[in-house]
Amino acid sequence: MLLNEFLLLGAALFSIGVYGVLARKNGVLVLMSIELILNAVNINMIAFGYMGGTATAVTGQVFALFIITVAAAEVGVGLAIVLLIYRNKTTVDLDDVDAMKG
Amino acid sequence: MLPENIAFGILAAAAVISAIRVVTTKNVVHAALYLVVVLSSIAADFILLAAEFVAVAQVLVYVGAIVVLFLFGVMLTRAKLGHEGELDNDQRGIAAVVALFLAGVLGYALVDYWGDDKLPKLKGTTEAINASRGTSAVGNAIFSTYLVPFEVVSVLLLAALIGAIVLARRD
Numbered sequence: 541m542l543l544n545e546f547l548l549l550g551a552a553l554f555s556i557g558v559y560g561v562l563a564r565k566n567g568v569l570v571l572m573s574i575e576l577i578l579n580a581v582n583i584n585m586i587a588f589g590y591m592g593g594t595a596t597a598v599t600g601q602v603f604a605l606f607i608i609t610v611a612a613a614e615v616g617v618g619l620a621i622v623l624l625i626y627r628n629k630t631t632v633d634l635d636d637v638d639a640m641k642g
Numbered sequence: 643m644l645p646e647n648i649a650f651g652i653l654a655a656a657a658v659i660s661a662i663r664v665v666t667t668k669n670v671v672h673a674a675l676y677l678v679v680v681l682s683s684i685a686a687d688f689i690l691l692a693a694e695f696v697a698v699a700q701v702l703v704y705v706g707a708i709v710v711l712f713l714f715g716v717m718l719t720r721a722k723l724g725h726e727g728e729l730d731n732d733q734r735g736i737a738a739v740v741a742l743f744l745a746g747v748l749g750y751a752l753v754d755y756w757g758d759d760k761l762p763k764l765k766g767t768t769e770a771i772n773a774s775r776g777t778s779a780v781g782n783a784i785f786s787t788y789l790v791p792f793e794v795v796s797v798l799l800l801a802a803l804i805g806a807i808v809l810a811r812r813d
Contacts, residue, residue, distance in 0.1 A: 541644075541646055541647060541650060541690070541760070541761045542758050542759065542760055542761065543756050543759045543760070543761050544752055544753060544756045544757070544758065544759070545647075545650055545654070546650075546687065546691070547752045547756060548749060548752055548753075549654045549657065549658070549687070551745060551748035551749055551752060552658050552661075552745060553657065553658070553661055553680070553684075554744070554748070555741045555742070555744045555745035555748065556658070556661045556662055556664075556665055556741065557661070557665075558737075558740065558741050558744055559665055559737050559738060559740070559741035560664065560665035562733060562736075562737035562740060562741070563665065563730050563731065563733065563734045563737035563738070564665065564729060564730060564731070565728070565729065565730060565731040566670060566729045567719075568670060568712060568715045568716055568719065569664075569665075569670060569673055569729060571712070571715075572664055572673055572674065572677050572712060573664070573665055575677065575681075575704070575708065576661055576664065576665075576677075576680065579680070579681065579684050579704075582684070582688075582696075582700075583684060583687060586687075586688055586691045586693045586696060587691060587761075589693075590691045590692065590693070590761055590762075591759075591761060591762070593762075594774045594775050594779075597692070597693075597774075597775040598775055598779050598780055598783045599783070600693075601693050601695065601696050601775075601780045602780060602783050602784055602787075602788050604688075604693070604696045605695075605696060605699055605780075605784070606791060606792075606795055608696075608699055608700065608703050608704070609703075609795045609798075609799060610795065610798065611703075611704075611708070612703055612707065612708060612799070612802075613798055613799050613801075613802030613803075614802075615708050615711055615712070616711065616802050616803065616805075616806040617802050617805050617806050617809070619711055619712070619714070619715040619806070620805070620806040620807075620809035620810040621809060622715060622719060623715065623718055623719065623809075623810050624809055624810065626718070626719040632719045632720075634731075635731055
């Protein structure tokens with residue numbers, strides 16, 4: 541297998557995630573797109589680790605595990621915030637959350 | 643063609659097509675379910691790269707917990723399931739341009755630099771490979787070299803848990 545197969549898959553998922561963050565206005569869907577971006581990074585971690593040899597393989601896996609953990613924390617807090625927005629404004633459209641617009 | 647290349651092709655196609663559906667579908671629940679396909683394909687990719695512990699953690703944490711959390715979020719923030727309202731904002735066109743530009747630049751840079759560098763073949767017996775880069779090696783690394791980051795991540799998770807409860811609590 542080529543290293544580039546995995547890197548290009550990661551790049552494609554990253555770009556799709558960026559499109560989702562920019563084009564979606566539902567708060568939950570924006571969080572899902574962020575998950576796509578984080579997973580693209582994880583693929584790169586594991587692939588580069590595999591490429592480098594035994595020591596980097598373990599390091600890459602450990603960092604991927606840390607990213608998974610931080611992503612879980614991020615989704616927990618993010619969904620709590622979306623829920624709070626829904627409770628206060630009865631909508632999760634991020635275009636309507638413009639209280640800080642000048 | 644090698645079996646692993648065929649497997650990777652199928653997984654990559656499933657991941658990319660489902661990811662595109664995640665960001666384009668008109669139904670929030672369908673987006674969450676397509677996300678399951680993407681995350682499972684990525685878990686299988688991790689197995690192709692001999693990272694079985696990360697693959698299992700991916701299935702447990704992402705498919706098991708995070709997607710369920712997303713479905714809860716969808717359930718709690720919408721009156722009815724199914725089609726409803728507009729999910730995309732009016733900068734879809736420019737977002738597509740930005741994403742395509744990003745994909746082009748990333749793809750060009752990767753192909754230019756890494757060309758057709760091959761992933762190394764794993765040598766030695768299965769036991770030796772497992773001992774050097776398998777689950778036991780990852781566990782040893784987490785609890786020796788990366789002990790401090792591991793504890794910090796534990797505290798971060800606890801803080802996020804308490805923060806989510808404080809934010810979402812009705813009082």
